[in-house]
Amino acid sequence: AGYYLRGMPKGFMHIEPILRPLLLSTTKGISDLILQDLLARYGGVAPKMAEEAHSQVIDQVVQDALDNANLTEADLSAVAVTIGPGLSLCLRVGVQKARKIAASYQLPIVGVHHMEAHALIARLCERDLQFPFMALLISGGHNLLVLAHDLGHYLQLGTTIDDAIGEAYDKTAKWLGLDLRRSGGAAIEELARRGDAESINLSVPMKQHKDCNFSYAGLKTQVRLAIESKNIDAGIPFSSASIEEQGLRADIAASFQRVAVLHLEERCERAIQWALEIEPSIKHLVVSGGVASNQYVRARLHEVVAKNSLQLVCPPPSLCTDNGVMIAWTGIENFRLGRFDPPPPAIEPEDCQ
Ligand code: KG4
Numbered sequence: 001a002g003y004y005l006r007g008m009p010k011g012f013m014h015i016e017p018i019l020r021p022l023l024l025s026t027t028k029g030i031s032d033l034i035l036q037d038l039l040a041r042y043g044g045v046a047p048k049m050a051e052e053a054h055s056q057v058i059d060q061v062v063q064d065a066l067d068n069a070n071l072t073e074a075d076l077s078a079v080a081v082t083i084g085p086g087l088s089l090c091l092r093v094g095v096q097k098a099r100k101i102a103a104s105y106q107l108p109i110v111g112v113h114h115m116e117a118h119a120l121i122a123r124l125c126e127r128d129l130q131f132p133f134m135a136l137l138i139s140g141g142h143n144l145l146v147l148a149h150d151l152g153h154y155l156q157l158g159t160t161i162d163d164a165i166g167e168a169y170d171k172t173a174k175w176l177g178l179d180l181r182r183s184g185g186a187a188i189e190e191l192a193r194r195g196d197a198e199s200i201n202l203s204v205p206m207k208q209h210k211d212c213n214f215s216y217a218g219l220k221t222q223v224r225l226a227i228e229s230k231n232i233d234a235g236i237p238f239s240s241a242s243i244e245e246q247g248l249r250a251d252i253a254a255s256f257q258r259v260a261v262l263h264l265e266e267r268c269e270r271a272i273q274w275a276l277e278i279e280p281s282i283k284h285l286v287v288s289g290g291v292a293s294n295q296y297v298r299a300r301l302h303e304v305v306a307k308n309s310l311q312l313v314c315p316p317p318s319l320c321t322d323n324g325v326m327i328a329w330t331g332i333e334n335f336r337l338g339r340f341d342p343p344p345p346a347i348e349p350e351d352c353q
Pocket residue numbers: 032138139140141142165166167169170183184185186187189289290291292293294295320321322
């Protein structure tokens with residue numbers, strides 16, 4: 001935590017000085033890096049393999065975070081750790097580590113929900129962000145529209161009925177033969193800048209459903225069919241395709257992005273109306289999660305929010321994609337209100353190995 005917090009711009013932090021640092025387990029963040037690495041190397045990930053990879057690095061990662069912050073475990077006041085959602089075997093590695101530190105130093109533990117952390121990190125970035133506010137959380141596994149009444153008190157306005165938008169970005173990137181070493185979403189965002197967003201005819205999902213839910217499975221199918229109809233071979237990497245075909249791939253990326261984001265715009269528009277009826281004092285829409293680091297997404301949603309006289313709050317991209325700061329921050333928010341578990345039983349010397 002210290003490592004990330006130190007790297008932030010001056011004036012960014014406003015934690016009460018009485019709180020000594022909270023350590024976080026960056027399990028979910030590491031998780032994605034490890035999963036991507038395994039995916040790139042082996043073309044797939046078995047949960048057991050991912051668990052082993054996590055176990056191998058967890059001690060070093062925690063030690064590095066402490067070293068970077070010039071802290072030791074004895075300096076901590078609590079341990080925050082992701083408890084879900086995610087691959088349970090991997091989450092367990094983080095939880096076990098957190099319990100071990102907490103037991104050794106008799107520290108309270110704060111269990112953190114990954115998606116709540118995506119929303120709450122916005123309160124670290126924007127000091128004026130008070131409850132109630134709205135949040136659109138867009139990641140690889142989730143698409144959520146929520147009304148945040150108060151800490152731990154959220155009303156779900158919409159969710160995905162199948163895939164999340166990040167999954168659609170990732171599959172489109174794969175089918176277009178893009179370099180997946182960084183995220184598929186970032187690769188599509190970059191390629192889309194070179195394409196004609198109106199060139200491929202794709203329809204906006206769930207037009208006939210007048211609610212705030214999402215669906216990206218159908219759009220994925222539309223994209224795959226468009227790719228097939230243009231005879232694009234996903235097996236040929238983008239860089240090896242002809243100039244003409246690269247242009248075609250860029251057109252598909254841009255058209256996909258336009259429609260994927262239009263779906264977000266429409267749902268947000270309706271959700272704002274719903275939310276204001278329930279809580280007329282709402283002033284902000286938070287957009288967070290990996291996909292919220294996309295500049296096109298941010299610009300389009302800014303329009304929607306401004307039209308409705310609200311303010312958009314997007315954390316900087318490094319805090320939108322999975323990161324440890326958001327887990328630590330959510331730990332701090334809960335800790336301040338006394339919401340934590342007592343320290344686990346102290347480890348007896350004979351239990352230590
Ligand atoms: O929140 P996150 O880091 O991890 C999960 O909790 O899933 O989100 C990861 C997702 C991936 O699908 C990734 O492709 C997407 O966020 N993403 C982006 C961008 N950067 C990451 N999608 C669109 N544009 C981006 N620039």
